[in-house]
Amino acid sequence: MINNSYLLGLYGATNPYSSGGPALPKPKTQPTAPWASSAATTKPSDMVRAALAGRRLINESAVSLDMAGASADYRKLFALYQGLNSLSALADRAGAKGLTNLEADQLSRRFSEGLAELSTYLSTAAFSDVRLVQGISQTTVKTGAAIEKDPTTYVTQPIHDGALSDPVKAFEGDVRFAIGVKxxxxxxxxxxDLSEMGDTPRTMENVVDYINTQLSDAGVQTRMARELIxxxxxxxxxxxxxxxxxAGPDQWALKVRGGTGETVSFQAVDTSDAVYVTQGVGANKTAQLLKFQVDGGAAPAAQPGVNGSFWVDGRVGQTNLPAGVDAIRASAVGxxxxxxxxxxxxSGGTNQPIKGARDVALMKFDSAGNLLQTSLLGAASTANGYSIAVADDGRVAVAGSVIGALEPGKSGDSPKTADSFVTVFDSTGKEMWTQRRGAKAADEATQVSFGPDGVVYVAGRSQSAMPGTTAIGGWDSYLQTFKEQKTSVIGPVTGVSLSTLQFGSTGDDSVQAMTTSGSNIYTAGVESGRIVVRQFTLDxxxxxxxxxxxxxxxANGQIxxxxxxxxxxxxxGQTDNPALDIGTVTNAHAGGTDVFVATLSLDLQASGDDRLTYFGSDGNDTAADVVVKDGKIWITGAHRDAGAGKTxxxxxYLARLDLETGAVEYNQTWRGDNDQATPSTISIVSGGASVLDRLGLPQGEVMQSESKLLTVATSARAGDQFTITPAGGGRAVTVTIDDKDTLDTLAKKITNASNRQLKVTVITDSKVNPPVQRLQIVAADNKEGAVISAGAAGKDALAALGLTPGFVGKTGDKSAKTYGLNLSNTLNLNDPASIKAAIDSLASAMTIVRSAYRSLGPQTSTNNTMTGKGSSTAYQQAQQASYQAALNRLLA
Structure with a gap:
């Protein structure tokens, strides 16, 4: 007699030939998972070894299921889990102590490749009863990146605090300017001219009324108003x-309301030169922009603003830079x-996210200290900006270093080694061309300058030979030449490398300053601890x-x-050497580290006309930046008392010295929060200061519109990508950012790529001031939605757009259970904090894969939410039918 109790027990039936007996083992309903205690395990060290050997991290053919006929979803889940486990092993190993630079570099590179492999797999794997996405599942998504709407108003910094009936100090004295309306x-x-108001008190309301009367009489629509803060x-x-x-008293600002079709500008009557200083203050080095009105000129005397702290005579403006600014190393006037x-x-703020951990921003400010625009370099990992140059036609060049991808898909020789870059922008902040030129070892561009006929010079340092040169030893200095050329008659401009020189000593060298003058280039730096100046002639x-x-x-200092x-x-520069080999000393060294100013002959030969001036106290004094103008040198830096530590x-300070005599003609000092004030850059604008500074109004045009191009207004670069996969099935379609894309054109691209499964619109976000526009993405009416997947590592556009990869669908979608791994495409192993973040994210993702596995098993409810039938999956329905057929034959 055949005992059928086991088969009958599967479905709650009773064997008619048996009166009972011991309970039989429960049947196997799911394949053994790789995380089960009974499953064979692979040592983390073996996973790392296999990964570094180049083996695929996600390999379905390497998965063995111990249950015949199991759903293909199990094989995919297990392969995905093993890939996540391998990535986790790489991250754990990267966090171990005592790693060599070579091994750390290998781990970082392989991790990035593995993360890209995972992204590709998730965007192409066809699950049947579950849906796995790299990000999260949502019904509505909006881009974090936003573009300001065309501005119709301009609000100044606060210029008055207190009652509206009180006279405004900023309106006192000789206040004259002109408003241009085009x-x-x-x-x-x-x-x-406020003197025309006579004895009328110069309150906010009275002055606004007076100005509006003049505007009305001129027949223009533009008006002024007051704004409560x-x-x-x-x-x-x-x-x-x-x-x-x-809370203190309410504050008031001026508001400019532009008339329809009118362009508004402001012109000062009397001006003086302006000096801009950027600095970091407080324990956290909060970035600030200061503006000084310096002696000379006819502008009315400077006065404190209502929000200015640590005011010093001559300062006419103080602006906190946006949160996320970590360092400022260069500035220049257009x-x-x-x-x-x-x-x-x-960080790039709520409206302009960055792709990686650190990016370079080119920020443009008007004369009132208002931020007009920010152009991001768009580095996928880490970048630093060290130098800036502005050409006569308004082009702007920025040079620095980058780790990881910059131009889409190009990550250099090593994902953890810095390469030099130079980017040239046009006068509107739109990128014209970028060149990344790196050695095998680390290198960085520290100086950039424009030459004649579209030539751009870049200087820096390298730990090995730059392309086409020979290394000397240690850190070498280099000088590169790029020529701007059109790719075709109507094509874009690009930078073509003309030459590279590598020079220096066998020790560590650097180029810390460079200038172009006629047919000469001069560089200065520290070579093997000594100050060295070089002259190059141009052919x-x-x-x-x-x-x-x-x-x-x-040296024992810097240039x-x-x-x-x-x-x-x-x-x-600065040095503690009291006897530099320069010639006549006009001011002696005061002790500690002093600022020095030297004048040398053009051919760099020693001359009796050479001059050396020291400037400082008996403590330590720094020279952060200098500008030479009209036979004078302007210097900014910091004083630290003798014996004081770094904190x-x-x-x-801001000082001006005469180059010939060394006389100190101007010197202002000030403090900052927590007694910490550290200047970083200096720039001078001829005629840039006026009575308009008191009023918070800029010289020139106001309400300048931001560029609507995504490659200008966000950190996206032309060539960045992401993919769209319709939820109902179909191939993944790649969406590529080009240099003419706007929010409107991108909306059309996403809609088409989703096969119209998604509805994409440009919406106005009025919750922020000024209002901005974003993309909103939802499932189209009566459609299932789509999966948005990240682009490949180094060319992912989602991070730049402030989008998270994931599923966008309807509420209560029953087509498949969706599980989001919430894995950022920007995870990396570049530093301890990043390694920990990667480990935590991968652990969470592996937990989510386990949840997806459980959802494929028997359900506790009568009807399965995925199939609407009594068994949990299509596979188990087939198994049940097979068992029932066998029982029918046995019992027949």
Missing amino acids: SGSSTKTIAI PAQPKVIKAGDKSITLP PDGALWVVADLT AAGVPTLAATRDLGR SGIAVENGKVVLA DPTRA
Whole structure:
């Protein structure tokens, strides 16, 4: 007699030939998972070894299922889990102590490749009863990246606090300026002179009424208004405690309302030169932009603003830079008087996310300190900006270093080794071309300069031979030449490499300053601990040849700038050497580290006309940046008292010295929060200061529209990609960003790529000020939606757009259970914090894969939410039918 109790027990039936007996083992309903205690395990070290050997991390053919006829979904889940486990093993190994640089580099590279492999697999794997996505599942998504709507108003910084009936200090004295209103081809200039108000108190309301009367009489639509800025309580930190201070008085600002079709500008009547200083203040080095009105000129005297802290005579503006600015190393003034600043960002804010851990931003400010636009480099991992140059036609060049991908898909020789880059932008902040030129070892571009006829010079340092050169030893200096050329008659401009020189000593060398003057280039740096100046002559094509070298003595400091002025080479920096080999000393060394200013002959030969001036106190003084103008040198830096440590109080300073006599003609010092003020850059604008600074109004045009191009307004670069896969089935379609894309054109691309499964619209977000536009993505009416997947590592556009890869569908979608791994495509092993983040994210993702596995097993409810039938999956339905057929035959 055949005992059928086991088969009958599967379905709750009773064997008619048996009266009972011991319980039989429960039947196997799912294959044994790779994380089960009974499953064979692979040592983490073996997984790392296999991964570094180049084996695929996700390999369905390597998965063995111990249950015949099991759903193909199990094989996919197990292969995915093993891939995640291998990535986790790589991350764990990267966090181990004592790794060599070579092994760390190998682990980082393989991890990036593995993450890209995972992204590709998830975008192409065809699951039947579950849906796995790299990100999360949502019904509505909006881009984090946003573009400001065309502005119709301009609001100044606060210029008054207190009652509206109180006279405004900013309106006191001689306040005269002009408002230009352009409509079509005609421009009307409206003179504003507050003395015409007579004895009328110069309150906010009265002055606004007076200005609007002048505008009305001129027949223009543009108007002025006042803007209330309500007082807010202030929270400060005192040790580990937070203290809330009561709100101060309400503040008031001026608002410009542009008329329809009118362009508004402001012109000052009397001006003086302006000096801009960027600095970091406080324990966290909060980035600030300061503006000074310096002596000379006819502008009314400077006065404190309502929000200015640590005010010093002559300062007419103070602006906190956006959160996320980590360092500022260079600034320059454009031909329109606007200030360009190169900053390193660790975050891009809510409207302009960055792709990786650190990016370079080119920020443009108007004369009132308002941020007009920010152009991001778009590095996929890490980048630093070190130098800036502005050409006469408004082009801007930025040079620095980048780790990982910059141009889509190109990550250099090593994902953890820095390469040099130079990017040239047009006057609107749109990228024209980028060149990445790296050695096998680390290198970085520290200086950039424009030459004649579209030539761009880049100088820096490298730990090995730059392409086409020979290494000397240690860190070598280099000088590269790029020529701008059109790719075709109507094509874009690109930079073509003309030459590379590598020079220096067998020790560690650097180029810390560079200037172009006529047919000469001068560089200055520290070579094997000594200050060395070099002269290069340029041939007809602009290619340099070394012509002269001068050693100025032991450095123990740094070079801050070099220029050519009045037939002399001017060099400045800081040193503790009281006897640099330069010639006549006009001011003696004061002790500690002092600022030095040297004037040398153009051929760098020693001359009786050479001059050396020391500037400083008996403590340590730094020269962060210098500018030479009209026979004078402007210097900014910090003073630290003798014996003070690096975190002891520092006083910032701005000084002007005469190059011939060394006389100190101007010197202002100030402090900052927590007694920490550290300047970083300096720029000068002729005629840039005026009474408009008091009013928070810029010289020139206001309400300039931001570029609508995604490659300008976001960190996306042309060639960045992501994919769309319709939820109902179909191939993944790649969406590629090009240099003409806007939010509108991208919306159309996403809609088409989803086979119209998604509805994509441009919406206005009025919750932020000023209002911005974003993309909103939802499932189209009566459609299932689609899966958005990240692009390959180094060319992913989603991070730049502020989108998370995942599924976008309807609420209550029953077509398949969706599981989001929530794995960022920017995970990396570059530093301890990144390694920990990667380990945590992978652990969470593996937990989610286990949940998807359980969902394929028997369900507790009568009807399965995925199939609507009594068994949990199509596979188990087939198995049940087979068992029932066997029972029928046995019992027949």
